[in-house]
Amino acid sequence: VTVYRKDYQPYPYDIPHVALAFDLAPEATEVRCVMQVQRKADASADAALVLDGEDLELVSVAVDGQPLAADRYHQSEHSLALYGLPADASVEIVSRCKPAANSTLMGLYVSGGNFFTQCEAEGFRRITWFADRPDVMSRYRVTLRAEPAYPVLLSNGNLVASRQLPDGRNEVEWEDPFPKPCYLFALVAGNLTHRETTVKTASGRDVLLQVYSDPGAETKTEWALDSLVRALRWDETRFGLELDLDRFMVVAVHDFNMGAMENKGLNIFNAAYVLADAETATDANYEGIESVIGHEYFHNWTGNRVTCRDWFQLSLKEGLTVFRDQEFSADMMAQDMDEAAAASARAVKRIDDVVTLRAAQFPEDAGPMAHPIRPDSYQEIGNFYTATVYEKGAEVIRMQHTLLGEAGFRAGMDEYFRRHDGQAVTCDDFVAAMESVYVRQHPGRDLAVFRNWYRQAGTPRVTVKLEHDAATRRVTVTLSQDCQPVGVEKKAPAGFVKAPYHIPFAIGLLDREGRALPLRHEGAERETALLELTTQTQQWHFDGIDALPVPSLLRDFSAPVIVDYDWTDAELALLSAHDSNPFARWEAGQELATRQILSLADARQAGRTLHADPAFIDAWRALLTDPSLDAAYRARALALPSEKTLAERMQAVDPPALAVARDFLRAELGRQLAAEFRQAFDDNQTPGEYSPAPVPAGKRALKNLALSHLMAAGEHEAQRLAEQQYEHAGNMTDSMAALSALINYGQGEFPQQALAAFYDKWQDNALVVDKWFALQAAARYTTVQTARELMKHPAFTLRNPNRARALVFQFCLNNARGMHHPDGTGYAFWAEQVLALDALNPEIAARLARALDNWSRFVPALRTPMQAALQQVRGHEGLSRNVQEIVSKALEFA
Ligand code: ARG
Ligand code: ZN
Numbered sequence: 001v002t003v004y005r006k007d008y009q010p011y012p013y014d015i016p017h018v019a020l021a022f023d024l025a026p027e028a029t030e031v032r033c034v035m036q037v038q039r040k041a042d043a044s045a046d047a048a049l050v051l052d053g054e055d056l057e058l059v060s061v062a063v064d065g066q067p068l069a070a071d072r073y074h075q076s077e078h079s080l081a082l083y084g085l086p087a088d089a090s091v092e093i094v095s096r097c098k099p100a101a102n103s104t105l106m107g108l109y110v111s112g113g114n115f116f117t118q119c120e121a122e123g124f125r126r127i128t129w130f131a132d133r134p135d136v137m138s139r140y141r142v143t144l145r146a147e148p149a150y151p152v153l154l155s156n157g158n159l160v161a162s163r164q165l166p167d168g169r170n171e172v173e174w175e176d177p178f179p180k181p182c183y184l185f186a187l188v189a190g191n192l193t194h195r196e197t198t199v200k201t202a203s204g205r206d207v208l209l210q211v212y213s214d215p216g217a218e219t220k221t222e223w224a225l226d227s228l229v230r231a232l233r234w235d236e237t238r239f240g241l242e243l244d245l246d247r248f249m250v251v252a253v254h255d256f257n258m259g260a261m262e263n264k265g266l267n268i269f270n271a272a273y274v275l276a277d278a279e280t281a282t283d284a285n286y287e288g289i290e291s292v293i294g295h296e297y298f299h300n301w302t303g304n305r306v307t308c309r310d311w312f313q314l315s316l317k318e319g320l321t322v323f324r325d326q327e328f329s330a331d332m333m334a335q336d337m338d339e340a341a342a343a344s345a346r347a348v349k350r351i352d353d354v355v356t357l358r359a360a361q362f363p364e365d366a367g368p369m370a371h372p373i374r375p376d377s378y379q380e381i382g383n384f385y386t387a388t389v390y391e392k393g394a395e396v397i398r399m400q401h402t403l404l405g406e407a408g409f410r411a412g413m414d415e416y417f418r419r420h421d422g423q424a425v426t427c428d429d430f431v432a433a434m435e436s437v438y439v440r441q442h443p444g445r446d447l448a449v450f451r452n453w454y455r456q457a458g459t460p461r462v463t464v465k466l467e468h469d470a471a472t473r474r475v476t477v478t479l480s481q482d483c484q485p486v487g488v489e490k491k492a493p494a495g496f497v498k499a500p501y502h503i504p505f506a507i508g509l510l511d512r513e514g515r516a517l518p519l520r521h522e523g524a525e526r527e528t529a530l531l532e533l534t535t536q537t538q539q540w541h542f543d544g545i546d547a548l549p550v551p552s553l554l555r556d557f558s559a560p561v562i563v564d565y566d567w568t569d570a571e572l573a574l575l576s577a578h579d580s581n582p583f584a585r586w587e588a589g590q591e592l593a594t595r596q597i598l599s600l601a602d603a604r605q606a607g608r609t610l611h612a613d614p615a616f617i618d619a620w621r622a623l624l625t626d627p628s629l630d631a632a633y634r635a636r637a638l639a640l641p642s643e644k645t646l647a648e649r650m651q652a653v654d655p656p657a658l659a660v661a662r663d664f665l666r667a668e669l670g671r672q673l674a675a676e677f678r679q680a681f682d683d684n685q686t687p688g689e690y691s692p693a694p695v696p697a698g699k700r701a702l703k704n705l706a707l708s709h710l711m712a713a714g715e716h717e718a719q720r721l722a723e724q725q726y727e728h729a730g731n732m733t734d735s736m737a738a739l740s741a742l743i744n745y746g747q748g749e750f751p752q753q754a755l756a757a758f759y760d761k762w763q764d765n766a767l768v769v770d771k772w773f774a775l776q777a778a779a780r781y782t783t784v785q786t787a788r789e790l791m792k793h794p795a796f797t798l799r800n801p802n803r804a805r806a807l808v809f810q811f812c813l814n815n816a817r818g819m820h821h822p823d824g825t826g827y828a829f830w831a832e833q834v835l836a837l838d839a840l841n842p843e844i845a846a847r848l849a850r851a852l853d854n855w856s857r858f859v860p861a862l863r864t865p866m867q868a869a870l871q872q873v874r875g876h877e878g879l880s881r882n883v884q885e886i887v888s889k890a891l892e893f894a
Helices: 222-239 283-299 311-334 339-365 387-420 427-441 487-491 569-578 582-605 614-624 631-637 643-647 655-672 674-683 694-712 718-728 732-745 750-762 766-777 784-791 801-814 825-838 842-852 860-874 881-893
Strands: 013-023 029-039 049-052 057-063 073-075 079-082 088-097 107-111 114-118 137-146 152-155 158-164 170-181 187-190 193-200 206-213 247-253 266-270 461-469 474-482 503-510 519-521 524-526 529-533 537-543 550-553 562-564
Touching: 057 079, 114 247, 114 266, 137 152, 137 187, 152 170, 187 266, 193 222, 206 222, 222 247, 222 283, 222 311, 222 387, 247 283, 266 283, 283 311, 283 694, 283 732, 311 339, 311 387, 311 427, 339 387, 339 582, 339 631, 339 643, 339 694, 387 427, 387 503, 461 550, 474 503, 474 529, 487 881, 503 519, 503 569, 519 529, 519 537, 529 537, 550 569, 550 582, 569 582, 569 614, 582 614, 582 631, 582 643, 582 655, 614 631, 614 655, 614 674, 631 694, 643 655, 655 674, 655 694, 674 694, 694 718, 694 732, 718 732, 718 750, 732 750, 732 766, 750 766, 766 784, 766 801, 784 801, 784 825, 801 825, 801 842, 825 842, 825 860, 825 881, 842 860, 842 881, 860 881
Parallel strands: 013 137, 206 247, 247 266, 461 562
Antiparallel strands: 013 029, 029 088, 049 079, 057 088, 073 079, 107 114, 114 187, 137 170, 152 187, 158 170, 193 206, 461 474, 474 537, 503 529, 503 550, 519 524
16 A cells, blocks of 8 residues: 555544553563543544554553443454544553564564664554554653563653562653654663763753663763763754753664664664774774764754654654764864864765765665655655655755855754744745745745755756856856656656756866866855756856866765766866865766776776776875875775766666776776885874774774775785784774775685684674674675575574674675676575565565665666566565565566
């Protein structure tokens, strides 16, 4: 069944109060749910109270204390309808669920012997019968009863009572003072320890911050708790938003479908985004923890205080909160730096975010699952926690920030909270609040065209034309936009045309020596002009320019679009060496590398010998040795574009050819720039105590990039450097980098021995064992057979999503040679794993299913077996709704 946005109907009842009582036991937990139910004034008197439920055993139904007669309610597979209720009633429903048997990790489940919940989007219906939709908001009082083996009993809000029962069990009561939709409900019960601190909020209230973990892991929660304090402070200073509770808890769990969940006052986190110490966590892990801690904390205002009217509005909270966490991370990275260093640090963060967007969201926007950031329909909402809703959603918020400016955006946010605090609202409501500021700033203009970003799918393409008139010394810039139908739009009736977007397009112009030209635009003279493209084609003039300049386009990635401009290689090299905008400078280098790798892949497909262009090597040498660039930036500038990004540029995608081309270039750079890379390796060591701060992390990134080039090139001495680094590393970033270089490019017995020793050393640390699996799953030598062998390892299980991601996802998504072997065995493996996962955890299975989304764009030799594998999955009986939606769309709309 497909659900449509246009079919939204308000719920006929209010449910202002909910009292939940849990008798927790792993095999069967009994839940008593008492709701105060009030028919809305405008609802029909005979409107049934329809509640959702899944995998529940119904024990009893009572209204106002009396058991409800059998003819007054009707239970069907996924709903319970109550008829003839008084306008104001107390409805009591008792039900049972089976937490230990729940492998979906939605609703109430057991992990590591403890109880956890995940309710967003539709997991609450697996806990009790309820109006499981975000526009029904209630105040919750929660009673938890459990054996003493579960000493820690947590739920949302404040702890109001705690006692021991005559039967020896413990009982606690929690009360959440804020009305919330049921997707924000949470409970945790088990044997946990915690780390805590008390801080004063801006208005002077003391609040208790706690991070819970398994006993023994309390040594690994310091960074998470510190990050939480930083997030709290940042939201106060940048947005004027204060924590509204007296107590805020974060709990780490090892079995979790996603990154984390913003349940009111009780965030539940994938342990991978909480636990860290120098020995076991990489720089990227530290960064990820800070960012996800921030993300979930920021949801308290953007998501919880103001929530979504329906799930089509998901980007209302996710796009906005991703934007906020990106800004938080950028501010943390740039703090305590001088202006130039701060600008570079911000550019690094922006580059990383754009790399993610291009690798994950652009392909989605060009494939069968393409959807607007506010989708019009879905079959399973769990499939719409996508890069489009999250990352493109954040870009759409960022464009509003760019159009309004920092102060204007802040005024728009203030207005949004003034209008909607405590409500469940739509994306339109958000834009309207921003627009109220924009129209004041820009009389006569509005955000009407901008709203198309919410309505249409696909990545717009902006074509740039540059003309110079020597007589008038005038440059004319012409921008034209185009967005072809994608996904389901391809089957739209004839005459379907997409409306133009409102595209903030930042440009600069450089003279032929690489100097920035001042641009006069909207009454100011700057190096960067923000052009607002709102129709199909527009022109702008810049005067006082002597010769045709080199354009620096879409600076800072000011809009999520693809730019079409035919730079010469020499112009790109100029930009890569001189552009004063660090983002655009990086972009120019990436474009050069993209051209280089694509032409190598062509040569490979045509059976020609591969040669690297000397001009390209020179451009890379210039970046590598530019003393004005810090290490973190150079590591990004010198990174070769990912296979995912490159694939988007191929007519017919051939992952093995791309992998060979990239590998060739990596090795060739290592050979030709051996001395420079060796210098970078030596210059960027980080001896002494480990710190995840951006400067040392940047040094490690550059040093380890250098090491991988030297190893790929088979450089004399490289293996000795890698072995030494592996044996003496004082942090996981360096251990992993060395081990990865060794197993992919090393010789002799050391690499495999080190791999085995690594497992022996870390076998009791699940997060490190995940790294161990992931390293091998993506290794160049790993074939389907190797992957199957790894699955037989005693530490492997499909039931733990992190473990499945480490091995199966890593292989299917990031091992071009193994997965895309022309014999099709990779796709058969994929089909098998999708089906095996689907029997356990449909949400995770559907994520894996998406690995073949873009099958129709591959070379024919791969396309055919991919299609066959998709058909095999689609034909499987008892397929979940989640996987069904993905594979049927892949086969239908590709
Ligand atoms: N709201 C969470 C976050 O982005 C994600 C929850 C998604 N849950 C799920 N089962 N799909 O922080
Ligand atoms: Zn979120």
